Amino acid sequence: MQYDVIVIGAGAAGAVVAARVSEDSSRSVLLLEAGPYYPTTEQMPADLLDGNDNSYFAHDWNYEAATNVAGRMVHLPAGRVVGGSSAVNTAIALRGVPEDYDEWAAFGNDEWSWEKVLPYFRRLENDLDFDGDFHGRGGPIPIRRYPEDELVPVQRAFVRAMRELGYAETADNNDPHSTGLGLHAMNKQGRQRMSVAICYLEPVRHRLNLTIRGGCLTRRIIVDGGRATGVEVESGSTTQIVEGERIVLAAGAIGSPAILMRSGIGPEAHLRELDIDVVQNLPGVGENLDDHPMLAAVFEPKDGVLNDGDPVVQVTYRYSSPDGTERNDMQLMPVSQVRTRSGTLLYAIGSVIYRQKSIGRLTLRSADPHVHPHVEQRFLEHEDDVRRLVDGVRLALEVGSHEAFAHINDGIRTPPAAAIPDDEALAGWCKAVASSGFHPSCTAKMATADDPMGVVDQHLRVRGFDNLFVADASVMPKCPRANIHLTTVMIGERAGEWLREGVV
Ligand SMILES: Cc1cc2nc3c(=O)[nH]c(=O)nc-3n(C[C@H](O)[C@H](O)[C@H](O)COP(=O)(O)OP(=O)(O)OC[C@H]3O[C@@H](n4cnc5c(N)ncnc54)[C@H](O)[C@@H]3O)c2cc1C
Numbered sequence: 121m122q123y124d125v126i127v128i129g130a131g132a133a134g135a136v137v138a139a140r141v142s143e144d145s146s147r148s149v150l151l152l153e154a155g156p157y158y159p160t161t162e163q164m165p166a167d168l169l170d171g172n173d174n175s176y177f178a179h180d181w182n183y184e185a186a187t188n189v190a191g192r193m194v195h196l197p198a199g200r201v202v203g204g205s206s207a208v209n210t211a212i213a214l215r216g217v218p219e220d221y222d223e224w225a226a227f228g229n230d231e232w233s234w235e236k237v238l239p240y241f242r243r244l245e246n247d248l249d250f251d252g253d254f255h256g257r258g259g260p261i262p263i264r265r266y267p268e269d270e271l272v273p274v275q276r277a278f279v280r281a282m283r284e285l286g287y288a289e290t291a292d293n294n295d296p297h298s299t300g301l302g303l304h305a306m307n308k309q310g311r312q313r314m315s316v317a318i319c320y321l322e323p324v325r326h327r328l329n330l331t332i333r334g335g336c337l338t339r340r341i342i343v344d345g346g347r348a349t350g351v352e353v354e355s356g357s358t359t360q361i362v363e364g365e366r367i368v369l370a371a372g373a374i375g376s377p378a379i380l381m382r383s384g385i386g387p388e389a390h391l392r393e394l395d396i397d398v399v400q401n402l403p404g405v406g407e408n409l410d411d412h413p414m415l416a417a418v419f420e421p422k423d424g425v426l427n428d429g430d431p432v433v434q435v436t437y438r439y440s441s442p443d444g445t446e447r448n449d450m451q452l453m454p455v456s457q458v459r460t461r462s463g464t465l466l467y468a469i470g471s472v473i474y475r476q477k478s479i480g481r482l483t484l485r486s487a488d489p490h491v492h493p494h495v496e497q498r499f500l501e502h503e504d505d506v507r508r509l510v511d512g513v514r515l516a517l518e519v520g521s522h523e524a525f526a527h528i529n530d531g532i533r534t535p536p537a538a539a540i541p542d543d544e545a546l547a548g549w550c551k552a553v554a555s556s557g558f559h560p561s562c563t564a565k566m567a568t569a570d571d572p573m574g575v576v577d578q579h580l581r582v583r584g585f586d587n588l589f590v591a592d593a594s595v596m597p598k599c600p601r602a603n604i605h606l607t608t609v610m611i612g613e614r615a616g617e618w619l620r621e622g623v624v
Pocket of ligand 1: 176204208209214339370
């Protein structure tokens with residue numbers, strides 16, 4: 121069996137690539153996904169539809185990441201299902217700021233300047249609240265903001281506290297100039313998460329030139345004579361090879377570098393350690409792991425004020441750290457409810473670094489595709505990150521102690537009381553417990569040929585190949601200052617168009 125385009129991974133980017141390429145009915149497209157495929161909204165299990173909370177376990181890879189505390193591993197969630205992490209996420213639909221994409225261009229990727237990416241951000245959305253030069257109407261993903269009268273108690277108290285404390289406000293977080301307190305733009309319809317599976321794949325599932333296959337684990341890409349010729353796939357109890365003219369890796373920032381390395385494309389010495397035949401020495405594969413480290417001030421609620429099932433997030437405060445030079449490098453976000461392992465409901469104010477200076481990496485533990493890679497987050501290795509997170513936690517405590525929370529707040533659960541008055545102790549606590557904002561990215565970055573750590577060129581071709589591409593969160597050279605789902609969909613839009621139009 122030979123396809124024009126094989127896309128590996130049906131997540132935020134892969135689903136979009138497959139939907140856009142297959143608009144040309146003369147191109148045969150195979151979309152391969154390790155997780156299950158539920159073709160229609162009616163067939164989807166409740167966890168994939170409930171946009172009020174994340175789905176952490178039912179459709180998950182169970183990846184783990186090493187923390188700063190020796191030996192302590194934490195769960196790093198990632199969706200394993202057609203829809204990928206787009207199908208399990210919080211549905212925050214935020215764009216980066218123009219400076220993020222202009223920085224990608226300044227690295228030599230001039231196709232990715234703000235001016236070049238804006239039309240694709242507009243194309244992917246149907247913004248139900250805002251119109252004009254910066255917003256799209258009629259695109260696949262509906263986006264709206266909760267009206268204030270729909271805010272749940274924790275979110276409402278946060279807005280009131282921030283206003284009374286005099287913090288800046290914005291009407292639209294997705295306006296390129298925005299900063300401050302704003303209602304989150306979200307890809308939800310009512311309670312339903314509007315994933316790429318629903319918005320991009322469900323409407324086109326009858327196309328005869330598009331084959332969508334769940335339950336297909338990609339082991340590796342087959343390379344012959346300097347070209348990617350096919351994909352080795354586990355389907356049911358068999359291992360098969362399927363051939364493609366062009367192959368697009370869209371298995372996410374953990375999955376894509378792992379597949380590249382298993383295919384012999386990666387850091388030579390590391391591949392040799394694992395007895396993998398080296399096809400192309402690319403030292404940047406798996407390096408440059410970026411994310412948005414976060415932690416939360418957690419509060420005990422008064423009896424009966426929290427409702428399990430309320431939307432976990434509705435508003436955010438985007439701000440620039442006081443002595444920082446980068447706009448919107450931080451966010452403060454109220455979390456309506458957090459359930460502890462013992463089942464107690466708490467609430468939180470999360471503090472998140474959106475421009476970290478520390479960088480992680482991932483390596484393979486084994487050439488076996490069933491063994492997950494070793495992920496090292498390395499959060500807060502840089503002192504500037506520590507300082508900003510300490511300040512962020514102090515801000516969370518200040519806001520959370522405001523009178524607007526008096527009817528909800530029954531005390532602080534974390535940080536530990538002893539750490540609060542002491543900057544050094546608070547920094548130690550931050551280093552110990554900072555966790556992923558669930559935005560792993562940048563592990564196969566796009567770069568110009570003179571950057572030894574580059575993995576793909578700006579048209580997303582893997583270095584040394586003309587028919588193998590990566591299109592997902594891995595290719596970002598630096599994580600944007602926003603939750604990265606929309607940016608990843610934008611990457612899928614661009615790659616899909618380039619492949620459909622024969623640009624690549
Ligand atoms: C719990 C959670 C909450 C989040 N909340 C938000 C949010 O509110 N807003 C936001 O902007 N971002 C959020 N994110 C992040 C966002 O969803 C991801 O960054 C984005 O989906 C990444 O897109 P991707 O295409 O790179 O990877 P994914 O969407 O993860 O897609 C990768 C796909 O490849 C498949 N795959 C991987 N390996 C293989 C293999 N070997 N063979 C076959 N298939 C494979 C996976 O199963 C998956 O379907 C959240 C993420 C998580 C996990």
